[in-house]
Amino acid sequence: MNPFGPRPPRAHASVDNLRTYLLAGAATAPHRPAVIQAAPGGGLETLTYGELAERTDACAETLGALGLDVGDRVLIESDTSADAIAALLACATLGLPFVPVTPQLPDERLRAIIDGAEPALHLQAEGGRRTGIPAPVGTGRIGPAGLTIERPPAPRGPRRRRTVTPVDTAYIIFTSGTTGRPKGVAMSHRGVVSFLRGVRTYSILTPDDRVAGTAPLQFDFALFDIGFALSHGAALIPVPHDRLSWPRRFLAFLRETGATRINAVPSLWRPVLRHEPGMLAELGRSETVRGVLFSGEAFPPDELRRLQELLPTAQFLNLYGPTEVMAISLTRLPNPLPPDAVRLSIGSAVPGAEMTLIAADGRIVDEPGPVGEIHLRSTSLFSGYWNDPETTRTTLVPDPLDPASGRLVLKTGDLASLGPDGDLYFHGRADSQVQIRGNRVELGEVEGRVAAFPGITGAVAAVLAHDDDEPRLHAFVTHSTRASAPDPKDVAAFVRTVLPAYMVPHHLHVVDTFPLTPNGKVDRAALGALLPPRP
Numbered sequence: 001m002n003p004f005g006p007r008p009p010r011a012h013a014s015v016d017n018l019r020t021y022l023l024a025g026a027a028t029a030p031h032r033p034a035v036i037q038a039a040p041g042g043g044l045e046t047l048t049y050g051e052l053a054e055r056t057d058a059c060a061e062t063l064g065a066l067g068l069d070v071g072d073r074v075l076i077e078s079d080t081s082a083d084a085i086a087a088l089l090a091c092a093t094l095g096l097p098f099v100p101v102t103p104q105l106p107d108e109r110l111r112a113i114i115d116g117a118e119p120a121l122h123l124q125a126e127g128g129r130r131t132g133i134p135a136p137v138g139t140g141r142i143g144p145a146g147l148t149i150e151r152p153p154a155p156r157g158p159r160r161r162r163t164v165t166p167v168d169t170a171y172i173i174f175t176s177g178t179t180g181r182p183k184g185v186a187m188s189h190r191g192v193v194s195f196l197r198g199v200r201t202y203s204i205l206t207p208d209d210r211v212a213g214t215a216p217l218q219f220d221f222a223l224f225d226i227g228f229a230l231s232h233g234a235a236l237i238p239v240p241h242d243r244l245s246w247p248r249r250f251l252a253f254l255r256e257t258g259a260t261r262i263n264a265v266p267s268l269w270r271p272v273l274r275h276e277p278g279m280l281a282e283l284g285r286s287e288t289v290r291g292v293l294f295s296g297e298a299f300p301p302d303e304l305r306r307l308q309e310l311l312p313t314a315q316f317l318n319l320y321g322p323t324e325v326m327a328i329s330l331t332r333l334p335n336p337l338p339p340d341a342v343r344l345s346i347g348s349a350v351p352g353a354e355m356t357l358i359a360a361d362g363r364i365v366d367e368p369g370p371v372g373e374i375h376l377r378s379t380s381l382f383s384g385y386w387n388d389p390e391t392t393r394t395t396l397v398p399d400p401l402d403p404a405s406g407r408l409v410l411k412t413g414d415l416a417s418l419g420p421d422g423d424l425y426f427h428g429r430a431d432s433q434v435q436i437r438g439n440r441v442e443l444g445e446v447e448g449r450v451a452a453f454p455g456i457t458g459a460v461a462a463v464l465a466h467d468d469d470e471p472r473l474h475a476f477v478t479h480s481t482r483a484s485a486p487d488p489k490d491v492a493a494f495v496r497t498v499l500p501a502y503m504v505p506h507h508l509h510v511v512d513t514f515p516l517t518p519n520g521k522v523d524r525a526a527l528g529a530l531l532p533p534r535p
């Protein structure tokens, strides 16, 4: 057949492609539920694998007629939904990298991502309210009937590509770069599929599972939730944004949809534990919730213990890894956690990948005790930061164990130590190791001790310079609604019994909640704003 024929290029069924891998279930069990979601008019609606495949092909048909080429980007602005999934799988079908963003994104941030990604097309949900997308970017909407194009993308010249290969970019996740300019993490089809295939070897889900996903679509945690559920032939339950802000409504939605697995960042559980422990205990007793998976940041052990007490039969999974490899390890944690555990295992890499600890002096750490920086070896390594080869070279470095090979590894900036069991134990980010009066302090250790104080339900430590003061160690704490606010002097004395004086917080601030990033992690950069004004 003429490879340059009218039909848009597609991936051969034999090669790694996100759409091919995730819709395999549509061929074997088309009637099984793929997505169970809140219906626009209230209640729930279910999309089967067969219906999801049909919607994907309808979207691919419309996209295919726009004359776009493999590699042209498509912005998908939406909450996680069946329509958004059909749209991103349609992009994967045609080799169009999708750039997921949430409707909550401020206009100027979206503009920065458009400047960076130079997408051919911006798609949003039917009810989406975004306006002002600048030409030459085309615009369109995603609905149950497929795509409607409002402004076609500007013509981009003759097609140059014949097919979609596994090394083509599946998606670009824009993270808030430290320099303020967003960094685009480009992931290939091979990268995503090989990580999901590695997770699949654990056979965690059955087709009867219903996975509640709570991450915004722009966070690769949401893309994992989609891949995790669909690659097991299970159903995904996207939890609507407005159901996440109230613990009662969140728990009611989990009960109403019959969720058996809950995927969420640790911080999402804090208000649930604080305000609705009883309702959560009731959900635990019903035994429908079989598993809790978390990722994005270390789950504070004491908070995790409280969650485990309320979900005593659930399996707890710790998923670790930077967006630059999607993730790298999935570890089952004991339920309950041993009482003396102060840090969590991040296990060992999924099949097909490897984590190596390299000490500050460049030597490999291969015995328990010393801390080293985690380096990742994997087919899931990202292709690079979009249009930024210099920054890419600082993260994808020659394999320190085999520099002559030309192979690259990912330098994570994360610290870990080896446990006696060969598992890795997370020690925080290298840049969250702070120096206090010349001593190296791991903030997680301070937080762990403060959080163990009776009545304190969460603790975040930070070194902050108050005005022109010298930088001091501050602790921000939440406390149980059933206990009065802790007395800072008592907390300091409690910490001093086990930690050296320089690790005792100089100031203790009681807060209702911790500031969070758009992806639901504790926003440490925002803590300074919580400091009381100078007297």
Ligand SMILES: Nc1ncnc2c1ncn2[C@@H]1O[C@H](COS(=O)(=O)NC(=O)C[C@H](N)c2cccc(Br)c2)[C@@H](O)[C@H]1O
Residues within 6 Å of the ligand: 175, 220, 221, 223, 224, 294, 295, 296, 297, 298, 299, 318, 319, 320, 321, 322, 323, 324, 326, 327, 346, 412, 414, 426, 428, 429
């Ligand atoms: N389980 C942990 N314990 C402790 N610290 C964690 C964990 N997971 C991350 N982190 C930290 O977050 C950093 C990375 O941040 S990120 O690039 O925004 N990506 C993320 O958080 C999300 C991550 N890619 C992810 C999450 C779920 C599914 C997939 Br598929 C991928 C890591 O380098 C770690 O510092």
